[in-house]
Amino acid sequence: MKGELENNKNMKISEKISPAISIKGLTKRFGKTVAVDNVDLEINEGEIFGLIGPNGAGKSTIMKTISTLLNPSQGKVEILGKDLSKNKQNLRKVISLVSDYSVLENDLTPYENLKLFSLASNIEDSDKKINEFLHSFGLEKYKNKLTKNLSSGNKQKLNIARALLKSPKILLLDEPTNAIDVESSRFIRRYILNENIKNGTTIVITSHYLWEVEQLATSVGIIIDGKIVIKDNIENIYKRFDSIINIYELTFDEKDHEKILTYLKDLSDVLAIKPVSKEKVIIDSKDNSFTMNNFSVSIRKLRPTLEDIYSYIISTPNQPLKTNT
Structure with a gap:
């Protein structure tokens, strides 16, 4: 994927x-x-x-x-x-909008929900499309069950199938x-892609x-x-944020684990510490050239994640940011 x-x-x-x-x-x-x-x-x-x-x-x-x-x-x-x-x-x-699955009619079957939407949207050859979507979304076996008895994951699959029925x-x-x-979420992400x-x-x-x-x-x-x-x-x-947000992966000998954690906690430039294992931690630092000369440590700078970038923007609301369109 x-x-x-x-x-x-x-x-x-x-x-x-x-x-x-x-x-x-x-x-x-x-x-x-x-x-x-x-x-x-x-x-x-x-x-x-x-x-x-x-x-x-x-x-x-x-x-x-x-x-x-x-x-x-x-x-x-x-x-x-x-x-x-x-x-x-x-x-x-x-245009199709998918929010939560409250738009579905709980007392109709998945097939009936899709059929009702296809009639309201004037979709041609709808029976063929409905059966294809029920198959693609793994909902064939629930085709004639009431929607209210589906799991939340299957309801959302049906909701997305409904939105895609008119080929938006x-x-x-x-x-x-x-x-x-988790499994329904993973399926939905793949289908979106x-x-x-x-x-x-x-x-x-x-x-x-x-x-x-x-x-x-x-x-x-x-x-x-x-x-x-x-x-x-x-x-x-x-x-853009790689030079602003400094995320480092530190790898070291297991025996130095406690010493290194104690040392990092005392550093004012270290904003956050995330232990990964007894031999590895990830830190967020103010320092764009972080070093640990007193320890035998391998230091690798990581690219910030979207979550790192989002957290930085939320925590620095007065920082001017130029938008691009």
Whole structure:
């Protein structure tokens, strides 16, 4: 899977592609509360874009605005070059939003849920597509069982199958693997990737599992208090923060474990210590050339993860960050 992901990322980054989603000056207010504040954002066709931020930052509001469930208070949204406010009905045919599975009818079977959606969406040859999706998502054996009796993982698979039934050009996934089992989450991630590779579907995903976004996304935006503070392709984000965030892997003899931990705890420049084993720890340091001359230690600088970068941005709110679009 990792090789597929890397090849996909490199292909997407190297090509110049038109924006599938163009947002300019988007603001959304609920009464006196500003949920989204003057956001500019472009997401290219065929891209997997990760939108991350704290609870209440504005992620779901942006997703619902793109999907036409919410109207902007001000600003403009274009989908595939068309003004969303003037082309809602037509654009709804090419956009699917997946949030939680509460949209499913619990007293219908999986087959009936998909059939109901296909009728509402005027999908042709729906029986063939429904059976193909039930097979692809491993739901054939539950085809005639009531949806309320499915596991949470299988309900979310059905929810995603429902969204894909109309072959959307833009797929919006709002925390698609939240609170479901590991195997279902893994299946969904693979399906998301395959959907992007096979059909060129533009995918926007929000998730609190930053490693999941890191696995899937070609580009990432971070939103805080309704504002996009950084947006770039993920490789550029790594490069940008590699000289700012200093993560080191320290390898040493097991007998020195306690001495080294004690030594590290006394260093004011060491921000965090994560023991990996009796012979290895990972540290976060202020020092961009960390050394331990008093010990026999192998020191290797690691590339910061998306979680490291996100934590840094959240913990330094007054640090100016230039966004890229």
